[in-house]
Amino acid sequence: MTAFADPTPGYATYPDLRDKRVVITGGGSGIGGELVRAFVGQGARVWFLDIADAPGQALAAALHAAPHAPRFLHCDLLDLDALAASFAAIEHEAGGIDILLNNAANDDRHRIEDVTPAYWENRMAVNLRHQFFCAQAAVGSMRRQQAGVILNFGSISWHLPHTELALYMTAKAAIEGLSRALARDLGPDQIRVNTVVPGAVRTPRQEALWHTPDEENRILAGQCLPARVEMQDVAALSLFLASNNARRCSGREYFVDAGWYGA
Template sequence: MTDNFAPYPSLRDRVVLVTGGASGIGAEHVTQFTRQGAKVAFLDIADTEADALTQTLAAAHLPPPLYLRCDLKNIAALQSAIAEAANRLGPITVLVNNAANDQRHGYEDVTVEFWDERMATNLRHQFFAIQAVAPMMRGAGGGSIINFGSISWHASQGGMPAYTTAKAAVEGLTKGMARDLGPHGIRVNCIIPGWIMTQRQIDLWLTPEAETKLLAAQCLKTKLMPADVARMVLWLASDDSRMCSSQLWVVDGGRL
């Protein structure tokens, strides 16, 4: 799954920032951008997973990405980490707003504090990361911002109303920022992933019954893997998609 990616010459030496890049889908983004020859920084709070990823890439004789520990709920820390990444690698011209947490929760149990925390975890940092990198992209003559939404609210999935609300809002953020930043050559797109088989998803929710139901809903009868989403991310980051902006890109095996 990792050896048959298309090469994108325009990604070589491009400075890329991935949020939530230590594990799961984010780690796949970091890996594949590194394989493309990009200069990659990633933000996370999972130190053990980040160290393991860096060691894995080093063992494959790939240049190590820059890991910066950052709690994305702390906007001042996020802004500082983005500035540090740019200072060490150069102006960021690709931003992958990947980080999120799909913790399940019943609507009856939601407090004001929990609601605000879920917005901070799944939505707020995406805007402030965009705000921080936009001047760099303007200075570079353009850039690509890739936000991550979710299939969950499109599929009327219950059991996590704060998460689905935040992810629905990501699509509105994408459309509005694409309009505002387009005159500067900055493209803003949103990926809507289906159920991606990260280890967390497998451990917590992939029962035999859930898998049967999932494959029945998909046109393509194959489970989605992180690499399937990374392929779309690479294309949207590259010059091959230079005239694509303000769009929602669904990678779900034909479920919706």
């Protein structure tokens, strides 16, 4: 399979994103890191949370000369007290939150027979629970200002016959329900909630885990477009959904997967 070799386009500019207060979870690496770069590039004020200190600090340092230098906060989202404290600190510093990107996750593989009750709880905590509690922590200020955007990151995985991912797929399926429920409850306060559904995105972690010619061909053959989805493609969709250009978009799922129906 020969993939397209088109260059990654630059981002559109959304003037209404300038100066917006944006919180990005899992912003230290992967798609989250690109979200940080993309929102900083729009002139937004970005706070990002991660447990990966070295890449988080390196990213903040790399962007220090931006009109608003992003702020990295160490926060383990499994710890709900730490999560609440981080959001309280951001609100204190920023005076409110306009946009929340619930991006952090972990897609470690697991076999059904190896799953213990504790591992179940852990997988739900790392992939699902924090999305609700981050939204809960952000909606106070969004309600007060009668405006806000929440983007929850789902996954193509449960829409396809993936294997050894039962708990991740369960959590990612639930996120689409969570977004719809939050969108309905928060819509009257002009808060929009959507799910971004990435396909097989080329990230450093995925490349390290799976990069073989066979895997590359399997993905390309299963997609309508024979070209890999890049982190910038996910960030471009996220910028649009966070901007006022998407003002009538809420309660839905938006795929960026090159039309991955599966092999």
